[in-house]
Amino acid sequence: MNPLIAVVGATGTGKSKLAVDLASRFNGEIINGDAMQMYRGLPIITNQIPNEERNGIPHHLISCVDLDTEAWRIGSFKKEALRLIQDIRLRGKLPILVGGTHYYTQAVLFKEQLVDKEKTEEGGEEGEEAEESSTTDLPSTSAKWPILDASPEIQLQKLREVDPVMAGRWHPKDTRKIRRSLEIYLQTGRPASEIYAEQKLLKKQAVMKDEGLLRFENTLILWVHAEKEVLNARLDARVDDMVKQGLMSEAQKMSDYLQDKESQGITIDQTRGVWVSIGFKELAPYFAAVRQPDANEKDLEDIKQSCIEFIRIATRQYGVSQIKWIRNKLWRALSEAGVMRRLYILDSSDVSEWEKCIAQPSENIVQSMLDNQPTPDPKSLSELASTVLEAREEQMRAKNTDEPMKCFTCDVCRKTMTGEEQWQIHLRGHGHKRALKAKAKRAERDAYLRGREEEEKARRGDLDVK
Structure with missing residues (x-):
């Protein structure tokens, strides 16, 4: 059957716990899909599941990359994840992909439809707007094309010359999107709008030929979701726990590493990789203040508490962006593939109801798929699932998805x-x-x-x- 279970959702909803529950129940192994959790030696800042909570389940692609390792591009992650999926299946086990970096997850779930893929593969990103969620996958192409280091205004002006369709799609403040569209043109010699138009055509042709867009036919996607107010309070509390567990120590370690490299005349790109992780960059003002000779304890404590509050804010914002990705990008991909019934929303708002709302429903769904039996209607799982799914379906019906954004x-x-x-x-x-x-x-x-x-x-x- 070649089954694959994917667990997605915002940070703090319980994705890792659900993955362990399912792996324990169905003889599975877990593949990490969170870019930050790949880094070694930073279990608190990157929110890695503690060893004692893994229940002996093998976890792949977690704590496997050193600080001085170049950030993984999406192509590298996909290649290794697909290799692991095959290896896990050959050993008679169930692969479970847990995604926090959802564009990583989506690259594994769906087949590539991007034309001239061999030309854009070196750019790392496959898919129209993957760059929205992270700068970690953008390759260092500015040395070859200096205009990529120019001001956003100049980049937009150039994009209007070479690809007016894409230039008309982006807001002047969408600097990453403008840069990426221009970068694609420079890499391929073709306007990004032309490539995306062919990509959509290929998708339509695949659907008409009844060729599935999902990479693996027997795929289930479990979206662990929680009400916004509940999740925000949970995330605030989690940041406080991270501080108690040693967040400051890990951030200090990263800061000392940068200082050491700087003393050696080595410049680290802090706009990529683990250096953009939430919990480190927000504390930069505090570590800078600590190094000042005239720093006093009261001022330092005030700066520290201010930085921690920024971590809380950034964590909540990150959760919102993850949900936005699922509602927009993942939802659109599932809709285009005609497999919306593969997406199940599990309500984790009340953790005391975990067995009833998360564990039991998810086990029933997975068991039905493995037994080649019909799976339940996704709207039937909970009131939250029904509300979210119906509201999103209404939005999709009201919106002409074939009309490009302008x-x-x-x-x-x-x-x-x-x-x-x-x-x-x-x-x-x-x-x-x-x-x-x-x-x-x-x-x-x-x-x-x-x-x-x-x-x-x-x-x-x-x-x-x-």
């Missing part, structure tokens, strides 16, 4: 909006209407002044004649 600029208000919906909201808004009235009044005033000026010129002309 940016609109209002010359009156000097604002740029992304998408037809936001553009129409702006046009109907009070602010835009006030701006139109003000513009009309200015035009009326200017016309009046021009008329007076012409009358004055005419009067002077008459006087000159006389």
Whole structure:
């Protein structure tokens, strides 16, 4: 059957625990899909599941990369993950992929449809907007093409020249998307919009030929989800626990490593890899203050608490971005493949109800798939599942997914909006209407002044004649 179980969800929802439960129940092994958890020696900052909670289950691609190792690109991760999946199956076990970095997970779940793949593989990312979630996969191509280090304004201007379709899609502040679109053109010699159009055509042809877009036919995706307010409180508490467990010590270790490299004249790119992990970069002001000779304990403590609060905020924001990816990118991919029934939402809002809301339903679903029996309706699992799925389906029906996103600029208000919906909201808004009235009044005033000026010129002309 070649089954594959994928567990996705925001940080703090219980993905790792569910994976261990399922691996224990169905003789499985776990493949980590979180880019940060691949780094060795930082179990707290990267939120690795403790050894004592793994129940003896083998965990692959976790704590396997050193600090000085170049960040893995998505192609490297996919290749190794697929190798592990095959190896686990050959040993008669069930592979379970646990994704925190969801574009890693998605690259494993779905077949490539990107044309000229051999040209873009060196760029690491496969898929239209993978760059939205991380800068860790962007290769160091700026040495070859210096314009990639130019200002966003210059990059956008160049993109308008070589690929006006993509330039019109991105908001001027979407700097990573603009850079990536330009980078694809420089790497392949073809506009990204042209490549993506062919990609969509290939997907449609695959569906028409009944060729599945999922890499493995027997795939289940379990989305561990929690209500926003509950999850935010849980994440705040988890940050506090991380501090108690030694977060500061690990961050100090990373900071000392950077200082040591700097003293050797070695510059570390802190915009990639583990250096962008939540819990380190937010503490940079604190470690900088510690090194000041005139630092006092009270000021240092204030800075420290401020940095910890920024960690809480960043963690909550990261959870939101993970959910956004699932709702948009993963949902769209499943919809295009016609396999929405493979996605199951498990409500982890109340951890005291874990057995009832998470463990038992997930085991029943997996068992049904392994027995080649019909799996339940995803909406039937819980009220949360029904609400989320129905709301998203309604949004998908109301939106024409074949229509590419486009940016609109209002010359009156000097604002740029992304998408037809936001553009129409702006046009109907009070602010835009006030701006139109003000513009009309200015035009009326200017016309009046021009008329007076012409009358004055005419009067002077008459006087000159006389």
